[in-house]
Amino acid sequence: MAKKTQEKGQGSNRWLVVIIILVIMGFFSTMVAGIFALVLSADFDAAGANVAIIPIKGPIYGDADSGAFSSVTGSQDIIEQLDKAAENPSIKAIILEINSPGGSAVASEEIALKVASLNKTTVAWIREVGASGAYWIASATNHIVANRMSVTGSIGVISSYLEFAGFIERYNVTYQRLVAGERKDMGVPFRELPDDERAILQEKLNIIHGYFIDAVAENRGLDRAKVKNIADGSFFLGSEALGFGLVDELGGRNEAMAYIENTLNITAKAAVYQKKISFLEALAGIVSMQSFSVGEGIGKAVVEARPHSGVEMVA
Structure with a gap:
């Protein structure tokens, strides 16, 4: 009886070893395939290309890492x-593939100003979302294509933070205020925001909002009053944005490519331009993706739900 039990246990262990080996093999095969795809695809895609596609995905920041695995x-x-892309004589046009809710007002304007300065045909291809700061960027292109259900517009600026003054008072925690300069700790979450400081912050938001409205009006060739009338922060579907003059055409990649072909009288062939990554970065990225899949994004959800502890102005 004991011998049968021992044999049964050994059989179970063998199956466990087999399963572990298969999982490890699957992990490494996926990792190797992903690395080779990343390293080799750029070279093959770039051959003979005359259109550069530059992805703009996720929130926009000044110092963020836009690697292949970055969100x-x-x-x-x-x-x-x-x-x-501008320095490559073979590239005749640039498509910005946008799927972003916006982000830092400064970072968004930096990209928009760069796009506006280019001497090549530029097209914004808005996918699911091209709103707020991402729309600021899109407005600087020569032509905007969006799906009829794309979320776009949202011409506004937001600044918010959680205030803990009541919370820390409840638990007998004291905020000791030491400043040299009366406004130095304006917006700190550990004390209530006085009306005069609220007015100052609102004034800054209004100034940035005005810059946003000016940029859209100039870039799109629209009357400023007309833009201001719809610049209450509301988002619009692509079909609605078309009626407001915020986009030029409903469609997707094919329509963006067709616009370039018709405008420049060329047969368009595209290559994706994005930050190059080293072998080690690719390896780290693949491992991160695998870990993320196993965890089903729980860690990311927790990080994104994290409250801000200070004033942040976002377009």
């Missing part, structure tokens, strides 16, 4: 790719 966009990385 955010860094303005300096995008500007670097725009420069690269």
Whole structure:
């Protein structure tokens, strides 16, 4: 009886070992395939290309890392790719593939100004979302294509934070205020925001909002009063944005490519321009993706739900 039990246990262990080996093999095969796809695809796609597609995905920040596995966009990385495409004589046009809710007002304007300065045909291809700061960028292109259900517009600026003054008072925690300069701790979450400081912050938001309205009106060739009338922060579907003059055409990649072909009288062939990654970065990215899949995004959800502890102005 004991011998049968021992044999049964050994059989179960063998199956467990087999399963572990298969899981490890699957992990490494996926990792190797992903690395080779990342490293080799750029070279093959770029051969003979005359249109550069530059992805702008996720929130937009000034110093974010826009690597192949990143879910955010860094303005300096995008500007670097725009420069690269602009300096390539084979590239005749640039498509910004946008799927972003916006982000830092400064970072958004940095990219928009760069796009406006280019001497090549530029097209914004808005996918699911091209709103707020991302729309600011799109408005600087020569032509905007959006799906009829794309979320766009949202011409506004937001600044918010959680205030803990009542919470810390309840638990007998004291905020000791030491400043040299009366406004130095304006917006700190550990004390109530006085009306005069609220008015100052609102004034800053209004100024940035005005810059946003000016940029859209100038870039789109629209009357400023007309833009201001719809610049209450509301988002619009692509079909609605078309009626307001915020986009030029409903469609997707095919329509963006067709616009370039008709405008420049060329047969368009596209290549994706994005930040190059090293072998080690690719390896780290693949491992991160695998870990993320196993965890089903729980960690990311927790991080994104994290409250801000200070004033932040976002377009």
